[in-house]
Amino acid sequence: MSVNSAEPARPVDVVLVKGGRMKIRYAAGLLADDGTRITVRAPWAGDGVRDFGFVRFEAGDVFTEYYWRDRWYAVKEVRDASGALKGWYCDVTRPAVLSGGELVVEDLDLDLWRSADGTDVRRLDEDEFEESGLAGRDPAATAAALAALDELEALATVGGGLESLLA
Template identity: 70%
Template sequence: MSAPSADRAPEAAGRIEVVLRKAGRTKMRYAADLLADDGRRITVRAPWASPGVRDFGFVRFAPGDVLTEHFWRDRWYAVKEVRAGDGTLKGWYCDIARPAVLTGTELLSEDLDLDLWRSADGATVLRLDEDEFEQSGLARTDPEAARAALTALDTLEALAAGPAFRELLS
């Protein structure tokens, strides 16, 4: 058996380190269990990695929460299923990000400021942080990436509004 290539994880087992970058800096780094890697989508599971509670107004992330995170090598977003410690589904937090890169056991995701929230019942879909995206200057410094990010947000919003969203994650 040959060694895995730099852009393909070992078979879906083991631990990896997720590295979230934003504006050229590492925002967060955490260990996660690798659940699946089909060569296109990488799925990991990890506990809420930030200390304390983060209240967004529409959802609260807290210690004990567990996130099942889906990253794509060919899509400009990542989808994170958020569950409370007791298993109750809170919803999905989606980051608009450059396609993920997996090198060995390190998964890199570069956040592009835009986000989307879908509630557990699917009744609420919110576009988030469009002001941060505008202020980031990405449209000026990398117009192609800015267009890809906005297209990804529109695509993800359309998926989140209907039954195709769950199919995206299966």
């Protein structure tokens, strides 16, 4: 099934784990799974409005989320209720696991935002990542996470870079 398919999306629950605990669980529709990349679509799952200063997530926003089984990140295309692109929110994560009706992803605290027009690219939550203690517990995961953030930033600063991941 492809993202542009007329077939109805199969329901799945996206489960974000952080620090060994479930951070959030929300319903999504599975749009595509090619064995490596998993694509789901879901409405904004947060309570109320989340205003970061540089973007607001709110009721009516739709997230098309791309997860990989072999990469240490997820890319979320964010659109408002009218369909206008707000930008891309990228999470540094361990590779995703889809089992039955659950897509489980471990959030590693590092994030990246890129605005729709590409003029605002920012690394987020590096302080949280530092405070997580991952470097002491799992140096290999720390290296993979930092490399993933660098890769995302490089893609986000080149025209069409992030979009090339999602085609």
